[in-house]
Amino acid sequence: VSPVPHRGAGRPQSRCQLSGTGMDAPTPLPTLIRKKRDGERLEDAEIRSFVRGVTEGTAQQGQIGAMLMAIRLRGMDAGETLALTQAMASSGRTLAWPPAWHGLVVDKHSTGGVGDKVSLALAPALAACGCKVRGSRGWDRDRGVPEPLCPAVPLPQVPMISGRGLGHTGGTLDKLEAIPGFRVSQSPEEMQHILARVGCCIVGQSAELVPADRVLYGLRDVTATVDSLPLITASILSKKAAERLSALVLDVKFGGAALYPTQESARELAQSLVRPRGPPGPLPAVPCHCPLSLPAAPGHSRCPCSCPCPLGSQPCPALGAGGVLLWQCGMAAGAEQGRERLARALDDGSALGTFEAMLEAQGVPPDTARGLCAGTPAQRRQLLGEAKVCEELPAPQE
Template sequence: MSSNDNTKSFPELIKLKRDGDQLSPAEIRTFVQGVTSQTIQKSQIGAMLMAIWQQNMTDEETLALTREMMNSGDTLKWPEEWWVVDKHSTGGVGDKVSLPLAPALAACGCKVPMISGRGLAHTGGTLDKLESIPGFNVSQSIQQVEKILQDVGCCIVGQTESLVPADRVLYAIRDATSTVDSLPLITGSIISKKGAEGLSALVLDVKFGRAALYKDLDSARKLAQSLVTAGNKLGVKTRAVLTRMDAPIGQTVGNAVEVCEALECLKGRGPDDLTELVTILGGHLLDMCSPDFTVESGTKEIALKLKNGEALEKFQAMLEAQGVSAEVARSLCSYETDYFQHMSRAAHQTELKVLDDGAVLDIDGLALAEVLHKLGAGLTKSEDKIDHSVGAEILVKMGQQVQKGESWIRIHHKSQDDLSVHQSVLQKALVIGNIREYKALSRVAEFI
């Protein structure tokens, strides 16, 4: 590092932040460049992350961090006339929204270069779900992404090596240093990646509740505000939708089973709460992109594309563009098909029974997701392999009257023994009571 009087050493920068001082944009640039070029030790990066976690950052610092992370690698550029849009979710249970949303937006004339992630803790990853489909390739070069957008209008891919390399380093060290839940670090990670995509508009699905990162609406609102502020200041029209995440979204949790449900949504037959999220998030993006749309008319337009099959056609074209054979893509997108003819089916399906008469008041999405994770639907160690066939189909709906002995869930699992140790936890996930205690709530709480 230069010995120039104005340039502080890394330990000096760490001490500044540790003591609660505000870092200048130049000092933040020095830190991010050191991370990217690997001229700063991992122990020093960890120390800075912990200092940020303890002392927080101002809006100006957060924006500078996000901008420097965004510019740490390639940034994508698109033809000016394109409406380039994306959506990001802070993670949930049964959250397969991206799968029908991307093609529905493409059917409305948008370009959707959706850069998605893997499962994290109990939450499923969009890429893991899509890899349930034989042949689907999430690794596409920037040139391939551009061609798919030109030909189809949407793609769902993993992060390329050249986009936001600083985030890959920081993300791994945040995990190892228990600094994942820092507001400025979350903001920097999410918005830097979306900013590097060269978006016209971004909608954020910020979740709150028992199965979300943030358990209450107030803390989720603070995150949403931070994300929206950073996105808009970086020149991306950004809006957040705050959504409830207690019970699973839709009726399935797991990789292959969620793909099946996403396909049902694309055929106009999806569960109401999933369809609600897809149409409202899409409606906000159309409203941000075009003066021809309001949120309400955009929501109706997305619903129409799900109903009339145009979104399904785009999904089929995307499957083929990303490596799925034409025969498999056509079969999956047929209105009458056995999805498991192509995707792996678990060796066992076990149905659990309702233990009391009454109404379904709640289904604990977190408890269900954690059991499925242990059964193989997620990764416990990086060298593990995901079992795409593990999952659950929920056979009852919220508010439904049920009788003792009726099946309420079907678990897809590898062996009879592996389920028995988790059965009591699964049974506790279902809450039965008096229908008068049930209060139906929309998934969507508010917009920012």
């Protein structure tokens, strides 16, 4: 992994790298806030100046909040949104991968919803799809991972830079941090080591990776600007641009449990996400219904141990997005064949073995990772802890 300069760089060489251009003279932030507040268009250099102030800490939180609200109320056109995405993506390091991984670095991003646990299953399932494996009875008991039945071949690599909860939705990172020892902050070098060893990792923004998004993401949650279309678009695509992906699928949730209640509003977000076109080739954005219903085990600590896909059961909502990704990176002849391959990985235990290996690689003690993946529901709850006060609220109907 090597750093890519985010200041003084030239124009991007491909759509995969959304990089900002050179150093611009700083514009007083109150001037920019006033301009956007009054409905005027911000120039690319002005947007870069704002993001630089966010990243370097020269912008006050009140000023950042005021700009977020101005953007929420006045919006941004496609050019402004692209400039914001580029500036945020180049606020930190851009990942670079070994040549052997060319065409195999993939990811999926969801806009989130209550009970959304797809990433916990999809990342290890994709990483497990590179070669045939035996079922759970064929696992190496010391390592807890499946034994390969074929020679080593290039595997899909899944570097997920995920997010925390926003508004009423839960965050993938919050769920994973409920597992004792799990570390979401990883350097680019650590990410490459985990990918080489396991094939997937799930991390968060950091001082090195998309630091501007880390600041803006947290402030959006406390300034009632979570549902801003350009802010959502820039937040998601800046993280994906920093990953230097070969293929990406966007899972756009709608319904009572999602940020956007209707399919029409979700479609607008999907179109906004597709328009900047970070990675090369088609960029699918799939609207997915997220109805207002409680998950079987609500709460950050209960979600990881109730997620059905890593535990090998089906059907699984990850299959659609995963099938498209396997097709896009050449690991399947079509999306349906990709779905079938992913289903086998979930069913034969290889995805679960990879999930366990990922937990260990990101700091979870081996006994804890093994207990979480192989223990009974009661044992998993004991490992993750229980709230001091629990109240059962029965539903009047199914």
